[in-house]
Amino acid sequence: LFLLSPTPSFLPVLQKDPSEALVIAVTTRAIFNLEEEHKLYLEKGKEEYTRHQKSNQDKPLQPGTAFAFIQAAQYVNKKILESNPAEKDLFDILVLSNNSPESGVRIINSTKHYGLEISKFCFVSDEDSTQYLNSHGVKLFLSADRTDVCNALRRGVSAALVFQQEVQAPSTPLRVVFDGDAVLFSDETDQVFREQGLEGAVQYERAMEAVPMGEGPLKAFAMHLGKMRNKFSQEKSPIRTYLVTARSGRDMGIRAIKTLREWGLAIDEAFFMDGAPKGPILAQIQPHIFFDDGLHNIQGARNVGVPSAWVP
Numbered sequence: 001l002f003l004l005s006p007t008p009s010f011l012p013v014l015q016k017d018p019s020e021a022l023v024i025a026v027t028t029r030a031i032f033n034l035e036e037e038h039k040l041y042l043e044k045g046k047e048e049y050t051r052h053q054k055s056n057q058d059k060p061l062q063p064g065t066a067f068a069f070i071q072a073a074q075y076v077n078k079k080i081l082e083s084n085p086a087e088k089d090l091f092d093i094l095v096l097s098n099n100s101p102e103s104g105v106r107i108i109n110s111t112k113h114y115g116l117e118i119s120k121f122c123f124v125s126d127e128d129s130t131q132y133l134n135s136h137g138v139k140l141f142l143s144a145d146r147t148d149v150c151n152a153l154r155r156g157v158s159a160a161l162v163f164q165q166e167v168q169a170p171s172t173p174l175r176v177v178f179d180g181d182a183v184l185f186s187d188e189t190d191q192v193f194r195e196q197g198l199e200g201a202v203q204y205e206r207a208m209e210a211v212p213m214g215e216g217p218l219k220a221f222a223m224h225l226g227k228m229r230n231k232f233s234q235e236k237s238p239i240r241t242y243l244v245t246a247r248s249g250r251d252m253g254i255r256a257i258k259t260l261r262e263w264g265l266a267i268d269e270a271f272f273m274d275g276a277p278k279g280p281i282l283a284q285i286q287p288h289i290f291f292d293d294g295l296h297n298i299q300g301a302r303n304v305g306v307p308s309a310w311v312p
Contacts, residue, residue: 014077014081014090014117015119016088016090016091016092017088018092018136018137019137020088020089021088021089021090021091021092021137022089022090022091022092022139022140022221022224022225022228023092023094023136023137023138023139023140024070024073024091024092024093024094024138024139024140024141024142025093025094025095025096025133025136025138025140025141025142026066026070026093026094026095026096026141026142026143027095027096027097027098027142027143027144027145027148028095028097028099028107029064029143029144029145029162029164030064030065030066030142030143030144030162031063031064031066031067031070031095031142032061032062032063032064032067032107032110033061033062033063033064033164034061034064035164037049037052037053040052046100049103050100050102050103053099053102053103053104053105053106054102054103054105054106056106057105057106057109058106058109059106060109060110060113060114061106061107061110063114064144064162064164065144065162065163065164065165065307065308065309066142066162066289066307066309067114068288068307069142069174069288069289069307070093070116070118071114071116072172072173072174072175072288073091073093073174074091074093074116074117075172075173075174075238076090076091076173076174076228076238076239077090077091077117079232079238080228080231080238083231083232084231087231089227089228089231092120093116093117093118093120094118094120094121094122094136094138095107095111095118095120095121095122096122096124096129096130096132096133096141097121097122097123097124097129098123098124098125098127098129099123100123100125101123104121104123107121108121120136122136128148128151129148130148130151130152130155130157131155133152133155133157134155134156134157138157139157139158139220139221139224140157140158140159140160140218140221141157141158141159141160142159142160142162142309143159143161143162144161144162144163144164145161146161146312149161149312150312153217153312158217158218158219158220158221159217159311160218160291160309160310160311161309161310161311161312162307162308162309163298163302163308163309163310165302165305165307165308166305172238173237173238173239173240174238174239174240174288175240175241175242175285175286175287175288176225176239176240176241176242176287176288176289176291177241177242177243177244177282177285177287177289177290177291178218178222178241178242178243178244178291179243179244179245179246179291179292179293179294179297179311180243180245180246180247180256181216181245181246181247181293182216182217182293182311183216183217183218183291183292183293183311184216184218184219184222184243185213185214185215185216185219185256185259186213186214186215186216187216187293188213188214189201189204189205189213189252192204201252202248202251202252205251205252205255206251208255209254209255209258210258211255212255212258212259212262212263213255213256213259216311217311218291218311219263222241222265223263223265225239225241226241226264226265226266229241229266230266234268240268240269241266241267241268242267242268242269242270242271242285242287243256243260243267243269243270243271244270244271244273244278244281244282244285244290245270245271245272245273246273246274246275246276246278246294246297247272247273247274248272248274248275249272249274250274252272253270253272256270256272257270269285277300278292278297278300278301279300279301279303279304279306280304282300282301282304282306283304283305283306286306287306287307288307289307289308289309290306290307290308290309291308291309291311292308292310292311293310293311293312295310298310
């Protein structure tokens, strides 16, 4: 065991097996609010930024957008181990940072302060830190830097761009909301829509109703999450998953449902919005994180205080 010292007492951090765990990598700006420090870095340079972080190394950073998601993942681990102490299919959180080891002390101290179950930290000076994702077996990468996210997606890693915002920490269980096309599913129907309009997309979906859609950039993450969810009955599961899609249920919903069935991916609740704003339903669900490829949907979610991550 690696021992970290959160407030107010010590908690053990169980060493995970990355070959079996659901490894999630988060950058420091995704998990903590580092906007002022990032601005200092951009305006004054790396040396001044490092000096600031060293002088404030014992001052905990404020929680960022992905903070509640990581806490909820920790809650899932607790419930899984209560059910089966030998279980190895757990969340394993890795902090991937462009901070130097010197400035990274504040990051480590902040995770200890909040009692976060994290023992793996990678402080990488290389411009493209995503080169280390596959060697760690990362299944999901959350970053506040668009270039990082695009690089991760090119490396075949599920990834999304986190927007910094003030969020309320939702209660457990862990609630994850996925958009459909270009997130869970491929963007094939989106391409038809762009070329032929709504009527063309509807006709295409009707013709392809019996053919499962291709996989989107977050399918692998969703499948592993679904496997963890299936360790419990629906009533007792510490994980709830949702599909909130702009698709019309009447004209384009059947293929989506059949695709999920073909994949063996059970979703707790599905909302076919037929192009209506997603913000109100997201405000009701109160997810720990919402994944969408549409920036207008991301903004709508942010407007109601929902932690959001954009899949470019």
